[in-house]
Amino acid sequence: MRLLLVLLLLVAAVAHLLLPFGPLREAHAVDPGLADLILIQLRLPRTLLALGYGATLGISGAALQAMFANPLASPDISGASSGAALGAVIGGYWLGLTQPLLLAACGAAGALGTLALLVALAGRRADTTTLLLAGLALALAAGAATSLALALAPSPFAFYDAYDWLMGNFADRSLAQAAAALVPASLASVLLLRRAHALDLTALGEDVAASLGLRPRRLGLEVIALSAIAVGACVSVAGAIGFVGLVAPVFGRSISRGHPGSAMIPAALIGAILLAAADLVVRSVPLDRPIPVGVVTALFGTPLFVWLVVTMRRRVTA
Amino acid sequence: MPGFASLLAASAAVRVASLNMCTDEYLLLLARPQEIASVSRLSRDPADSSLWRLGRRFPGNRGDLESALKTRPNLLITMGGGGKSTALIAGKMGLRTLDLPFPMTIGDVASNMDRVAAALGEPARSSPWKRHLARLQAPHQAAKDAIFLGAGGNSVGARSVEAEWMRLAGLRQRSLPGGRASLEMLATRPPAVLLRSAYRRSERSLGQTWLEHPLARPKSSKVIPVDGRPWTCAGPLMLGEVQRLRGLL
């Protein structure tokens, strides 16, 4: 099954990079170096971002779900993505920061602040209702604050950027931007993956984990911090994209036979495939107006989310 | 209140309130200081107007007559209508109004200059500007393929008044789908000359970030930074822009 996923990932990556093929062929006819220029400067950052951001969402989604012991926790539902957007907007539009890495740090700070608020509001072992309510409230508040921050920003064009920040956009990003997002995200994700076994053990409950020598509180703080850094960096370049971080871990767990920590790697593969596919859909729709990526992820994510809630209800009442 | 109007008329001197940044340009170029009652806020903002230093010497209004009233104008200049309340109040007060049409061609800009000069009482005031224009309009070498590039890749229409000004400088604005240049197009078919607007460059937005993409500075194009502010109105101030561009090309 994992092999199949890796193959699917390669197919998605190549398709995302090369399609539409026509312009590349034309460019090559004019000058071979031209096709390479477009491929490397324009297509490659976009593909790397789509795959990397998707994988990040899968990994941090799985980690957050393991840590909150709740299959509904995710970067978007916990408010982390919206908080990251708020942080990046304040850093970019208000503080005037231009260096992509600094903006990534602002995104991480925003995500961290929101997650900290969530833990303060709902507690770490909150039941589903509390977690959902608190997380969604924070996500809505952060989203509204982001729009407000854009409306009041010095630049009069800022307001029109709201769509990109709140629903995601991969178009016209440079290699420097992709690096600023993916280098911190990869580092943080690798550190998260190293905690896979510890997260698997949390399935037995915090007490058992503690008796085995793990430190649940410290693990929780680490997961929050690393997820915030990874998601925050990606959001600072491509905006907040929802549903992938919720849905990819669910499928990841069906591959890892239910283990929440071991689900991180399959969730990463699935997240990357989903987001690359969503961006491909966005690019192939023949409208002269761009559709934000978040719209497509919401389209396939919402029915899955509803199904999740329904199965959870059934389980609780059983 | 006809009494008010007649008092002002009695003073005989014209006092003009301009309610629009584009009409401000004509006023600031043609009027004497004592003839200017107020200009719009935008002409006092360095981010929007290259005449801001001049504009700051006068009171500012918010583009409606109410905010201009306290400076007691007897002539209002608007562009494209000016709004219902403006016409209403002006009518009640017996104020003269002059509404300039949006210029679609350089000829329209010249006509607007004439109209404002006439409203100020000295039609000859527009002559120096028109002579300068005539010198620039003398035939010159063939136009080069060019693109005006603003934030987010937004450009100007191939048949717009901005494009006419570019033609005077020896540049032919390329016709772009949706009026916007894409990074891919800039890479595959770079223009001979690329005019990069510095309008509000220090204020961050995604459009500004777009301009910093490596492909937005094609290596084979002659890249010329331009002050984007006169381009907003594409009015009389463009003479200076054209002169400058000719010197650089």
Added chain:
Amino acid sequence: MTSLVARQIGIPGRLQRTDLDVRSGELVALVGPNGGGKTSLLRALARIENASGVVAVDGEDLDLAPLARRRRLLSFLPASRDVIWPIAARDVIALGLDRPNPTRVEELIGLLELDLLADRPVSRLSTGERARILLARALAGNPQILLLDEPLSNLDPYWVLRIISILETTARSGQSVLVALHDLSQLPRFGRALLIAEGQVQMDETPASLVASERFEQVFRIHAAEGGWEVSCQAGPRSSP
């Protein structure tokens, strides 16, 4: 041979600092009223919740033992039977091992009659089934010390008896087993009983003498009688529910 040595262990507000020695092969019951400190004692021994003091198993300080060793030294089974994730029962049991050992997992599946449930997701099983699976997990690594919090509650009589006999076998093979009990009916099968109330170990004797003592009657307000228990009339007001 003493396998568990605990000195000055306690949890602020729940368990006063206390010392405890348990020899290998002992099957110890912890009894006492709700909120009295049974669970806290187990948690303090398992080093959960910033417990104070020192716990040594076979001479090794638990707090200093590397993670890989700890599973062999001590295993803790909490009273809660919740598992959120749909992990296969077999895999849950395997979580108790630090190295994959399918033979051992099969052994436990057989012992606790989990054959039909082995590949089903544990979150969808009944509480009683989950109880057996989680117990199997606790037993899997053959730890020197087993700390079990109410492992018999809400189980069918068949399983109550089977599990007690499994625990007796475990103790006989040299491990030490401490079990917090709410239901006193199985108490006679234990070799040693501690009465824990108001955050302290008030008695430490054989079950028979514990049950017969005045202290027991004071704390529980019942006494042993023909065919079971009877409420004691002379009991005064007490805080425990």
